[in-house]
Amino acid sequence: MTQLQFNLNMELLKDSVMNSNIETVVKSAIVLVLNEFMEKERDDYLNVSAYERSMERHDYRNGYYDREFTMSIGKITLKVPRTRNGEFSPTVFEKYARCDQALVISMLEMVINGVSTRKVTHIVEQLCGESISKSFVSSLTQKLDPIVNEWAQRPLNTTYYPFLFVDAMYVKVREDQRVVSKAIYIATAITKNNTREILGLSVDHTENYDSWSRFFQQLKSRGLQSPKLVISDAHQGLQKAIQREFIGTTWQRCNVHFKRNIIEKLPKKDSAEIRVMIKRIFEAVTIEDVRLFKDELMSQFGNQPKYEKALAILDEGFEDTIQYMNHPVEVRCHIRSTNSLERLNQEIRRREKVIRIFPNTQSAFRLVGAVLMQYQETTYNKKKTLTK
Secondary structure, three states, X not given: OOOOOOOOOHHHHHHHHHXXXXXXXXXXXXXXXXXXXXXXHHHHHHOOOOOOOOOOOOOOEEEXXXXXXXXXXXEEEEEEEEEOOOOOOOOHHHHOHHHHHHHHHHHHHHHHOOOOHHHHHHHHHHHHOOOOOHHHHHXXXXXXXXXXXXXXXXXXXXXXXXXXXXXXEEXXXXXXXEEEEEEEEEEEEEOOOOOXXXXXXXXXXOOOHHHHHHHHHHHHHOOOOOOOEEEEOOOHHHHHHHHHHOOOOEEXXXXXXXXXXXXHOOOOOOOHHHHHHHHHHOOOOOHHHHHHHHHHHHHHHXXXXXXXXXXXXXXXXXXXXXXXXXXXXXXXXXXXXXXXXHHHHHHHHHHHHHHOEEOOHHHHHHHHHHHHHHHHHHHHOOOOOOOO
């Protein structure tokens, strides 16, 4: 173990204690320790102490140079020893680089968790006593690019995903000095081992058949096999893309969205009975009972004009909304709607509201990707299997 002998400048330390705050005292003490540590490292490198003569000497001392070093306590100035041939390099900066890395990681985590760039710069200034520019924080976030890109392009052929959930949300992005709306496509899945996983994302100009097809083709290029069921809302372009890209896959219309569409068309007054019967349909245990309860409702209320629009929606989308009933009872509550994906979208929206307008498409992809990675790690990975 390295033994250090400190020749402390007691007058300097005394002045720091008597006339400065505790932060200055801590900084002064750290400077003294690190300077002494580097001096000892140079002695070890030269294989000779100061003013000592030896035939085994490796090199000669060549003074010092000042180097500023930012740590979590703030910026300090160290006297770095040099050698004549210039090959000596102290390990202090390598060892304590972890402080810098921790600071950078903390800054990135603040951005991912929805802290604005302005607030990040203020927090870092309070912690380190050093001001940083917003452009510096922005440049740091670009360190996420290779990480997010690697995650977004990871292979999907290592397991089978029988149930796929897809949805799109919209964010504002600056493009050619204009603020435009961009669609962010997100796909999650339930694995054959009954765990959840976020498969990927994409940013496109608008939500239509072509953009959904491109997103599905991207997932397939990474090895995604056709699932048993794709759960989504009733966007027509999305439905068409599912039929085209996943041969043999069944489409499950989101149960929650479907019931909401029906209820919106019911009159607010004198509709309590039909509302109860609609609820009864989707609480049935068997697919036979689901169809039976639906037929009873249509028979009882089908001739009443005030229910015509609601019943038309029920009849048109009924079969697509009960496909989850063809799967085991224990998984039905997890695959009948896109609620899990809606909760994920809320996490993204909470952070996106702080930014409000992304400076470009890549920044939107970067932040949303980082949020998805974090959600996968902190939420989905902690759950061994699905729970109700």
